[in-house]
Amino acid sequence: MGTDDVVLMLVGATLVCLMLLRLIVLVFFHAPAICRTLRRWLTQLLLPLNPRKKSAEELRLADEIQRVRLALSHRALALYATLSWVIMAAAVVNIFLESPRYLNMEATWLFLALMATLTVYAFLPWTLCRHTLDFWYALFTLVTLLYASPWCTPVARSFDALLLCIFVRLPSSIMATRTLWVVVGNSLVSLLIILRNSIDPGGESELEGNSFAISLVIGIEFSSFFLAVVFAAALTGWMWQRAELGRENSKISSDLSAVSMLLRLMSDAVVELDQDLRLQRHSPELSAMLLRDRPGSSLEGVRFTEFVYGSEAARAAELLQNPACVLSTGQGTSAHAFHTRLVDTFTNKVCIEVFHVQVLSSDGEVRHLLGLRDFTDSASLSGERATDAMDQSLPSPMSPASLDQSPVASHLLPEVMEGWPSQTSSSWRPQEEPPRGRQAFLEVDMEVKVVHSASASVAFLAGSALTDFFTAPHTVQLLQRICDEAQRGLDQEGTLPQKVFNYQDLPVRWSAGHYGTIHGTFQVVQSRFGRIGVVISFSEPNLLSPMGRRTSKSSGRSSATSKKQRSFGTSSQPARSLRPTHARL
Structure with missing residues (x-):
């Protein structure tokens, strides 16, 4: 044994020991999680044998997974159709030129039959549906078994096993609705290839009489089997997570729509702010409330605090971004109410009750839904439940210390x-x-x-x-x-x-x-x-x-008369002019 061999052996043994040590540490510290994962995979594997009745939510998720699987299967069949067309065109050219061919006559007829089936699919795409997914997977498994049989490949070649794994066994597992079908199909293919190479080990001249040939084939087949099963399980897990994410996004959208409609029932204007407190889109109601509804004007991208009365802007921003007292679900959603004043175009101040709902969007960013209600001439809806009414963090205004002179x-x-x-x-x-x-x-x-x-x-x-x-x-x-x-x-x-x-x-x-x-x-x-x-x-x-005084309302309730009356306000007279009050509809 030379010096290079000794060094290579020592380095390799060290790396193997380090990886083994890392594996032992992971198993020791994450044993419960590993057991749960294995149990979940086993459950998915034996799902057809599980008599438990699925809940409505599980049925909805399974339906979404089938929809995604069907869409991926259509793309896979389109790829297979293109690949079979290329192979068949090359075979026809070789036959015409009488050139040497890699495939024998039986294998060529097999690919011709597969291409005919894919041609039927090209003209009748409805042949691939949720009920025929397993049929298509069984078809590709049968083609793989026939190609690996002595009928199509009289001489066993390890290169063919690699081609089957890359182009057939892995991609076709997309169409299997159960991981169990992938296990069964790949087990049959691997067993056939191993048996053929064990019975006829002299298929490849460079490995003839060498026991390494069988070991190589067994290693390739175990790797192909493992990759196909893991790929199918990982694909199913990804589709399951995608279905759950879609369900969560749908639920978030539905909840936001319900909250927005509820805020519109109790508010004069509803706006949506981003995490920087800028309006996500133009609000005609708020524009009318603040007399900013000039043609061509837009409030999109404007910070909400720019509408707040100067001395209250910082406090309003703090209540929006870091409220002291909120109703929270603990999942990034919170709700509370507070009071502030907005300033219109003519520097008149409008007393506003703000209903604030903070949520997390599907992309993880903070969003603020604000319902704005003018309560200058009416009672506050939130009353003592408002954040500024419940906040006890301020110093007591007349504590003994404050009585000091x-x-x-x-x-x-x-x-x-x-x-x-x-x-x-x-x-x-x-x-x-x-x-x-x-x-x-x-x-x-x-x-x-x-x-x-x-x-x-x-x-x-x-x-x-x-x-x-x-x-x-x-x-x-x-x-x-x-x-x-x-x-x-x-x-x-x-x-x-x-x-x-x-x-x-x-x-x-x-x-x-x-x-x-x-x-x-x-x-x-x-x-x-x-x-x-x-x-x-x-x-x-x-x-x-x-x-x-007439109440300032949203665009649907504002009138030209109230705008004209508010336009006479001046900055030197901060108090709002007195105007007749009309009954609210």
């Missing part, structure tokens, strides 16, 4: 209030100087939630319920929370916080059908009986002419 703590409550624009549909900011001009005052009793007393210009509001006066329900909730925190501060510190808070564009209802907005200040007060209330001051409204 330090400069930083003295501005804590206004900062928290400014972070709650959607709860009151207005902007809350601290102001050093109170608004000037004639003021109206309301004293609110938060225990019974009514206007306890009112100044002369708004005396008709005395005794009104807060839910009737404030159109946004979160306004009452916010005032109640501030009073509760003030009561806790009073119990702990003995004094009320000496702070005045400013608000702007707070929507109110003066009377039935008459709406407007107010801006001014409010402060927590204490009565002689120890009750905690709120004194609200605002500029005296002009109630001499009947005024109200």
Whole structure:
């Protein structure tokens, strides 16, 4: 034994040992998964012998697999027809030129019969259907057996076994509806080839009298058998996964369609955003709502936050991309609601209730379905279930720490209030100087939630319920929370916080059908009986002419009159003009 042989033997033995060690490690750590896989393959192999009744879902998947298998079989038969035409044309040319031929007369007649069958298929494609798939596979298995028999190949040749494996045994397994049929067919072919080479080992002169010939043939046949069975099983597994993926995509599309229709029933506009919060397609409803429905204009590709009021854009983006409180299925789907304000073409602010559904598309990307509802003149549908109403992650606006008189703590409550624009549909900011001009005052009793007393210009509001006066329900909730925190501060510190808070564009209802907005200040007060209330001051409204506000609706409900009225709004007057309110249809 030479030095090169020793080195080659050592390197080969090392690699074999490493692969064996890796195989042992995989079996040790993944034994349960391997057992499940083998059990599944065995179940698929013995599926015809399994008497278990299939469920409706399994029947649908099996039907989809058969559909895919039939489509692949049509392509395979088209390839076989082309290949048989080439072989037969070459045989005819050789016969005409009297040239040496590789195939004898019997093998040529066999291919001629196969070509005739494929010609019938070419003119009658319906002969290949779901019920005849196994018949076609049996036909190709029979052709393989006949070619490997002594009738067509009197002298056994190992090269023929390779040709049969590459061109017949592997591709034809596509048409087998059961892996068991592939096992049976390839077992017969391999057994015939091995027996022929064992009985007549002198077929090839270079291997004559050499036992290596039989070993080579046995190795080729075992490899061909293994490849054909694994190919059939892998193909079936791929088609099964493809059928499941198609079913999941269909279910996702159906769910998205149902969610979209539900959002359209409860919203004025429905838009779909990508993971960057850009509109996937143009929305005529949103365009009409924001008075952007000019000819040729499109909202496709525009970021949704560009429509949101400036100070609320960052918060809206955070609620869309990383909501603090959502209803989630744990599979990439979540739903929640929140409130914000949009700005139309004329810088008028529209109070919007956003119904947000986050889903994963079939390609794994995040999609956002938004239902947008104008609730300026109506109650919120989500109410306290909205994310901005349930979010308790914000600092308590009047915690003991916030009652500290330090400069930083003295501005804590206004900062928290400014972070709650959607709860009151207005902007809350601290102001050093109170608004000037004639003021109206309301004293609110938060225990019974009514206007306890009112100044002369708004005396008709005395005794009104807060839910009737404030159109946004979160306004009452916010005032109640501030009073509760003030009561806790009073119990702990003995004094009320000496702070005045400013608000702007707070929507109110003066009377039935008459709406407007107010801006001014409010402060927590204490009565002689120890009750905690709120004194609200605002500029005296002009109630001499009947005024109200018309709700902004989608394109199907918008009118040219409302657009004309909104077009008179200016940036110097952020409050929306009062217009008559019409009944919703």
